[in-house]
Amino acid sequence: MTYHPANRYLVFGLLVFLLLLGLILFKNATNILVTVSKPFWLVGDYWGEKIYTLSSIFVSKTRLLLENKKLRETVAALEAKLVNYELLAEDLTTLREDYGRNREAEQPIIARVLSNVWQNPYDIILVDVGWGNRLKDFAVGDLVRAHDTILLGRVAAVDKFSSKIQLFSTPGTEIPVTIGREAVPALAVGRGGGNFNITLPRSLDIAIGDPVTVPSFGVEVILGIVGAVDKDSSNSLQTLYLRLPFNLSNLKYVAIHPS
Amino acid sequence: MWQSIPARVGYLLFLLGAVLFLPWWLVALLVLILLMVVNHFYEVVAAGFFFDVLYGSPQFLPWRFPLFATIGLLLLVPILEKIKKVLIFYA
Numbered sequence: 001m002t003y004h005p006a007n008r009y010l011v012f013g014l015l016v017f018l019l020l021l022g023l024i025l026f027k028n029a030t031n032i033l034v035t036v037s038k039p040f041w042l043v044g045d046y047w048g049e050k051i052y053t054l055s056s057i058f059v060s061k062t063r064l065l066l067e068n069k070k071l072r073e074t075v076a077a078l079e080a081k082l083v084n085y086e087l088l089a090e091d092l093t094t095l096r097e098d099y100g101r102n103r104e105a106e107q108p109i110i111a112r113v114l115s116n117v118w119q120n121p122y123d124i125i126l127v128d129v130g131w132g133n134r135l136k137d138f139a140v141g142d143l144v145r146a147h148d149t150i151l152l153g154r155v156a157a158v159d160k161f162s163s164k165i166q167l168f169s170t171p172g173t174e175i176p177v178t179i180g181r182e183a184v185p186a187l188a189v190g191r192g193g194g195n196f197n198i199t200l201p202r203s204l205d206i207a208i209g210d211p212v213t214v215p216s217f218g219v220e221v222i223l224g225i226v227g228a229v230d231k232d233s234s235n236s237l238q239t240l241y242l243r244l245p246f247n248l249s250n251l252k253y254v255a256i257h258p259s
Numbered sequence: 260m261w262q263s264i265p266a267r268v269g270y271l272l273f274l275l276g277a278v279l280f281l282p283w284w285l286v287a288l289l290v291l292i293l294l295m296v297v298n299h300f301y302e303v304v305a306a307g308f309f310f311d312v313l314y315g316s317p318q319f320l321p322w323r324f325p326l327f328a329t330i331g332l333l334l335l336v337p338i339l340e341k342i343k344k345v346l347i348f349y350a
Contacts, residue, residue: 015304015333029312037279037313044280118282120314156316164316 031130034114034162038128041114108145108255109138114162117248123170123192124156127254132160138258143217145255147246151214151221152194152254165254168223169194177223179240180210188212188223188242196224196242202231204238212242262298270297274306278313286310290332294339307332 056064111127129138142155144165156166168175173190177198184204188196200206210226227243270293277286294300307328315327 011299011301015301018305018308033309033312040276040279115279115313119278119280120310121283122314122316124314124316126313164314166316 030157030162031160034126034159038114038161108257109135111163111254111256113251113254116251117167117193121192123153123167123190125152125165125167125251125254127163127165127256128161129256130159130161130163136258138163138256142259143257145221145257146251146253148255149222150244150246151217151223155256163256167194169196175214175223176216177212177214179206179212179226183213183215186240194224194244194248195227198240198242199237200240202236202238206238206240267297267300267302270300271302271305274303275309278306278310283310283314294336295343298343299336299340301336303336304329304332 109129111129113125114128115124115126117123117125125144138155138158140155140158144152144155146152151168153165153167153170155163157164167190168188169190169192171190171192175188175190175196176185177188178185179198179200184200184206186198186200188198191197196212198212206226206229208226208229212223212225214221214223222245224242224244226240228241230239230241232238274286274289274293277289281289290303290306294303308326310328311326
């Protein structure tokens with residue numbers, strides 16, 4: 001059945017009317033749609049994990065054993081590193097306190113990720129904390145981090161039961177950073193999806209895996225690690241490709257740090 | 260069958276579900292396919308509005324306009340209808 005032209009125009013007119021209504025009620029529309037969508041996201045998340053677990057039935061035992069062995073080795077190596085890390089972190093906290101620089105002024109607000117960055121082209125993460133269900137005040141512009149030390153972005157909008165987080169990796173966003181132990185200053189440019197580009201003179205020695213930190217927010221936080229270095233002998237510059245040290249698609253919780 | 264009202268409602272519900280669960284580029288591809296298959300699929304604008312309200316951020320969107328997908332689809336539907344008239348489909 002095709003639409004009669006008159007009906008077609010009616011449908012079109014109705015949509016325009018709804019659009020105008022939506023423009024007027026835009027703030028409330030977000031609250032309503034997020035409230036309606038939230039159960040679907042949570043159920044989808046639950047079933048996604050179930051399906052992933054079920055899919056492991058079809059993985060061969062040999063492959064699982066090999067993977068298990070490899071993971072055990074990685075865990076052992078990381079545990080050894082962690083001992084050093086904890087000692088160093090304690091030293092650093094003591095030093096900062098001695099010099100009057102406390103690491104954190106306030107405890108962060110933990111928020112669950114409802115919709116991740118791959119679901120929209122705007123580098124937005126939707127979380128389940130808003131002005132209606134917050135434990136403490138936070139506002140647009142507050143910093144958002146993941147896994148304690150990794151800087152993600154800023155709060156872009158606060159609705160009743162949800163908030164939008166704009167990632168620093170939004171295309172075109174520039175952020176001053178320092179690279180590696182020698183703290184080479186540079187400007188990271190967002191490329192979307194948690195990725196950044198940095199252009200530096202070719203003579204600077206940057207290695208893959210070097211941490212990239214952001215010193216300008218009072219506390220030292222990591223923006224990412226150097227994932228690849230593009231050096232061309234005919235070019236006086238080199239391009240660094242940064243990536244996050246974890247998979248952004250698997251992100252479940254973020255921490256909002258009220259300023 | 261493709262153009263019946265229940266089918267059209269089904270496409271719209273499917274698109275709304277896709278906005279919630281699928282990557283945005285896959286949603287965009289589905290929208291284009293449905294716009295080619297379904298005549299005068301103006302209902303897709305509602306899916307665009309749903310997308311804008313959920314994910315739109317005035318701090319980033321082109322020209323800081325919060326309803327980019329809605330208006331984009333509202334313009335795209337009649338343009339695609341014009342293009343479809345000059346295309347020949349062999350089934």
